[in-house]
Amino acid sequence: MTGKESRNNYEKARKIDLLKKTAITSLIGIGLTFNVAYANEDASLETVYHVYVDGEHIGTIDNKEPITSYIDEQIAAKEKENDAYSYAAKQDISYVPERVFHPNTKNKEVLQTLEDELTLEVEAYQMKIGDNAVGSFKDKATAEQALRQYKAKYVDEEVLEQLEQLSSEEQDNENDSNKKDLQVGDSATLDVTLSKEVTYHENKVPEDKVLTADEGEEVLEKGALEDKVHEVQEGEVLGSIASKYNLDMAQLLELNPSIEEDTVLQIGQELHVTAYAPFVNVIVKKEEVVEEEIAYEKEVQESEDMYKGDSKVTQEGADGTKEVHYSLELVNGQVKEKEVLSEKVTKEPVKEIVVKGTKVVPSRGSGDMAWPAVGGYISSDMGSRWGSYHKGIDIAGPSNRAILAADNGTVVSAGYTNGGYGNKIVINHNNGYQTTYAHLASISVSVGQTVTKGSEIGVMGDTGRSTGIHLHFEVHKNGELVNPEDLL
Numbered sequence: 001m002t003g004k005e006s007r008n009n010y011e012k013a014r015k016i017d018l019l020k021k022t023a024i025t026s027l028i029g030i031g032l033t034f035n036v037a038y039a040n041e042d043a044s045l046e047t048v049y050h051v052y053v054d055g056e057h058i059g060t061i062d063n064k065e066p067i068t069s070y071i072d073e074q075i076a077a078k079e080k081e082n083d084a085y086s087y088a089a090k091q092d093i094s095y096v097p098e099r100v101f102h103p104n105t106k107n108k109e110v111l112q113t114l115e116d117e118l119t120l121e122v123e124a125y126q127m128k129i130g131d132n133a134v135g136s137f138k139d140k141a142t143a144e145q146a147l148r149q150y151k152a153k154y155v156d157e158e159v160l161e162q163l164e165q166l167s168s169e170e171q172d173n174e175n176d177s178n179k180k181d182l183q184v185g186d187s188a189t190l191d192v193t194l195s196k197e198v199t200y201h202e203n204k205v206p207e208d209k210v211l212t213a214d215e216g217e218e219v220l221e222k223g224a225l226e227d228k229v230h231e232v233q234e235g236e237v238l239g240s241i242a243s244k245y246n247l248d249m250a251q252l253l254e255l256n257p258s259i260e261e262d263t264v265l266q267i268g269q270e271l272h273v274t275a276y277a278p279f280v281n282v283i284v285k286k287e288e289v290v291e292e293e294i295a296y297e298k299e300v301q302e303s304e305d306m307y308k309g310d311s312k313v314t315q316e317g318a319d320g321t322k323e324v325h326y327s328l329e330l331v332n333g334q335v336k337e338k339e340v341l342s343e344k345v346t347k348e349p350v351k352e353i354v355v356k357g358t359k360v361v362p363s364r365g366s367g368d369m370a371w372p373a374v375g376g377y378i379s380s381d382m383g384s385r386w387g388s389y390h391k392g393i394d395i396a397g398p399s400n401r402a403i404l405a406a407d408n409g410t411v412v413s414a415g416y417t418n419g420g421y422g423n424k425i426v427i428n429h430n431n432g433y434q435t436t437y438a439h440l441a442s443i444s445v446s447v448g449q450t451v452t453k454g455s456e457i458g459v460m461g462d463t464g465r466s467t468g469i470h471l472h473f474e475v476h477k478n479g480e481l482v483n484p485e486d487l488l
Helices: 003-043 065-081 107-117 140-151 157-165 168-181 213-222 238-244 249-255
Strands: 046-053 056-061 087-089 093-100 120-129 132-137 187-194 198-205 224-231 270-277 282-294 298-307 311-315 320-331 334-347 352-359 377-380 383-385 388-390 393-396 400-404 409-417 422-428 433-443 456-460 471-477 480-482
Touching: 046 107, 056 107, 065 087, 065 107, 065 120, 120 140, 132 140, 132 213, 140 157, 140 198, 140 213, 157 187, 238 249, 238 270, 249 270, 282 334, 298 311, 400 433, 409 433, 422 456
Parallel strands: 298 352
Antiparallel strands: 046 056, 046 093, 087 120, 120 132, 120 198, 187 282, 224 270, 282 320, 311 352, 320 334, 377 393, 383 388, 393 471, 400 456, 409 422, 422 433, 433 456, 433 471, 471 480
């Protein structure tokens, strides 16, 4: 390479290096200018907050502190006024920050809007049973107390407390021990459960919606309205059915659009109604040992040595006793399942033996009386009549006028008597009963004669004080007047 060429190459390299340095210096300058510009722009941005109440934008502020302070002050004042509850804003208040060049805030207007709209409610716990909300309580402990009081309607609180404190294994061991120790009159509660799951959820409610434990117990006891089908019974009308379920007519018709107020109901027709049903059932499993009576049996023996109608007890009956060990399942205090686990007879029953006579003689009645006429009907009952007392019954309208002995017996009187009876027959049935037949047209028996049941003793008439042809029939037992209608 010549010297001239070397000098030319050197000049070219120097020019290229100079261009590189110039380019780098320019880039650095541009970068510094950009950073300075950006820093100046960031310094001019301000943070504002968009305020939302239940999702609705109410304005923009440059400082959250006055808003949060106002809410805290309102809560503090409310809790000072009523320290039984903890309070919170009913509304959901949220803040969304934004960086802007020229803020347009309205602090006073936002605060005023919040003052107008803010509502404080109690921070509570809602009890839910299945899908049904029972109510809200000031805390979970109060809700649990309401449920415990409801359970206590069906099982002793002390037992509940013991069961809640025992683990599953301890409870099984305790139950086994209780079963072994049961004596007559003892019972052991093995388990108390609910038919549905109970859950608790935090919520906010107005102060007047917060339930005490006692109020919660009442709500649980009353239950919730549920749809039900009512089957119409004889004599029921729409009004009576509505009243039965605490409905008015309009509500009942709304539940049953196919009927109207003047619809005639049919027996067995089904109507939709609403009725209160428990939110949850309390299921109690228990065992008990009780003493029960064993009823004695009665044996009847017949004897030809005794008259028919007579009887005597030759051996008095006596109940026995037994100890019965039961397993029970109760739902809301009512026994739904009952199983005998074991039983032991502690006293055998004694059978009652009764001897009844079968011996029949014509002069003694059986006590089973027959109708004393051939057909007919009772035209006048025994009792008060026309200002006096009618001592028997009157029988009129027979198919023929024959008068028949009501039972076997002996004639003790036969003939005409004064006092209004006219022709009269009296029969002693020799078993404590005596019958009288009055107003007869004629008499076909005599005193001392033995008559048999159903035999003819005279003819119906109207002798004595009588208003027409009929039979006046009286019955005495051991000298006391009795109503013939009770014996015929």
